[in-house]
Amino acid sequence: xxxxxxxxxxxxxxxxxxxxxxxxxxxxxxxxxxxxxxxxxxxxxxxxxxxxxxxxxxxxxxxxxxxxxxxxxxxxxxxxxxxxxxxxxxxxxxxxxxxxxxxxxxxxxxxxxxxxxxxxxxxxxxxxxxxxxxxxxxxxxxxxxxxxxxxxxxxxxxxxxxxxxxxxxxxxxxxxxxxxxxxxxxxxxxxxxxxxxxxxxxxxxxxxxxxxxxxxxxxxxxxxxxxxxxxxxxxxxxxxxxxxxxxx
Ligand SMILES: Nc1nc2c(c(=O)[nH]1)N[C@H]1C(S)=C(S)[C@@H](COP(=O)(O)O)O[C@H]1N2
Ligand SMILES: [Mo]
Numbered sequence: 300x301x302x303x304x305x306x307x308x309x310x311x312x313x314x315x316x317x318x319x320x321x322x323x324x325x326x327x328x329x330x331x332x333x334x335x336x337x338x339x340x341x342x343x344x345x346x347x348x349x350x351x352x353x354x355x356x357x358x359x360x361x362x363x364x365x366x367x368x369x370x371x372x373x374x375x376x377x378x379x380x381x382x383x384x385x386x387x388x389x390x391x392x393x394x395x396x397x398x399x400x401x402x403x404x405x406x407x408x409x410x411x412x413x414x415x416x417x418x419x420x421x422x423x424x425x426x427x428x429x430x431x432x433x434x435x436x437x438x439x440x441x442x443x444x445x446x447x448x449x450x451x452x453x454x455x456x457x458x459x460x461x462x463x464x465x466x467x468x469x470x471x472x473x474x475x476x477x478x479x480x481x482x483x484x485x486x487x488x489x490x491x492x493x494x495x496x497x498x499x500x501x502x503x504x505x506x507x508x509x510x511x512x513x514x515x516x517x518x519x520x521x522x523x524x525x526x527x528x529x530x531x532x533x534x535x536x537x538x539x540x541x542x543x544x545x546x547x
Contacts, residue, residue, distance in 0.1 A: 317374075317423055317505065317525055371419070371427055373490040374504075376524060377459035381510045385494040390440075390478075394454075394515035397445035404494055407478060410435040410443065415477055415500055418547040420536050422503040426544070432498050434479030438472045440514065452520025455497055458510040464523035465532070466499065466506070468516070475500030478511065501547055502534040 373380075385404055393399035414433050420426040441453070446468060454465040470476065479498040480487050487493045492509025499506035505525045521532045531539040536547045 317421075317528075317530070369425070369427055371491070372421065372425060374421075375459060375462075375509075377457075377461040379459070380489050381458040382489060383458050383494055383510055388494045390495065390511060391513040392440060392444050392515075393513070394517055395447045395450045396441075396516050397447060399444060402440070404480065407435055407440070407480075407495065410439040413474075413477070415475055415479075415498065417475065417500040418536075418545075419504060419507075420544055420547055422505060422530065422534070422540050422542065431483050432477055432479040433481035433484075434477035434495070434498060436474050437476045437478055437497070437514075438474065440478060441468075441471060441516070444516070446516045450516050450518055452517045454515045454517050454520070454522060455508045455511060456513045456515075457508055458512040462508055462510075462524050464497070464506050464508045464526065465517070465520040467520045467533075470499075470502075470520075470533075473501070499534075501536060503530075503536055503540065505530060506534050 388404055389401040390407065391399075391401045412433055412435055414431060416429055416431045418426055418428050419430045437453075451468050452465055453468060453471045454463065456463050466476070477498045477500075478495050480493075480495050482488070482491055487496060492507075492511070495511045497506065497508040497511055505523075523532070526532045533539055536542075537544045538546075
């Protein structure tokens with residue numbers, strides 16, 4: 300079926316889809332595996348160019364002809380899906396805060412759940428329209444621990460032991476940045492980051508860290524798995540990474 304192999308594939312888990320300085324190649328790989336299309340055909344080149352952002356958003360009819368381009372890919376740079384038992388999950392929240400503490404799922408839920416609907420877009424080109432999430436705004440969690448005066452960033456780690464990302468404190472305070480435990484009305488599945496993932500509505504998918512395990516307030520933002528491999532720290536959809544996608 301697929302003529303182009305991904306850098307790393309584990310069962311149905313597709314990993315390594317992001318390749319700095321080779322994003323179009325990665326996209327071609329995704330398309331080849333999604334559609335079984337012959338590489339190098341004029342149609343494929345056009346589709347790849349379109350999905351790469353060179354053609355306007357009104358060309359959506361074309362995407363509908365390519366199977367699978369509007370569905371989630373499951374990514375794990377660690378190469379496996381951590382099994383985190385929801386009943387035992389604790390979120391450690393610390394760093395430069397007045398009241399460091401940890402949160403159980405129930406404690407997180409008591410902060411006041413909200414729903415958010417937003418397109419989800421990966422920087423490699425795929426986009427899932429109007430995804431519905433439920434969770435609590437990260438801002439409420441930060442309020443509960445009181446970041447110290449003068450701090451500027453928040454760092455996040457994953458139970459996979461490898462992935463990480465960060466936001467500025469200002470970005471972290473937006474109401475479209477959630478700690479999410481529901482996706483489309485269902486409890487988050489393990490591949491999608493169970494029990495809790497970050498969901499950064501206005502930014503590329505690499506900010507939406509899965510299997511969230513800790514939140515740390517730091518002097519300055521900027522660190523992260525993909526951020527350290529050439530992707531922008533400020534990952535606004537359509538205004539970063541040299542892309543011009545429609546904002547989410
Ligand atoms: N822990 C972890 N979180 C992650 C990733 C990852 O590899 N590991 N990939 C990121 C990227 S690049 C994207 S596009 C989204 C994809 O979310 P999904 O796997 O639920 O489709 O997860 C993000 N969060
Ligand atoms: Mo991504």
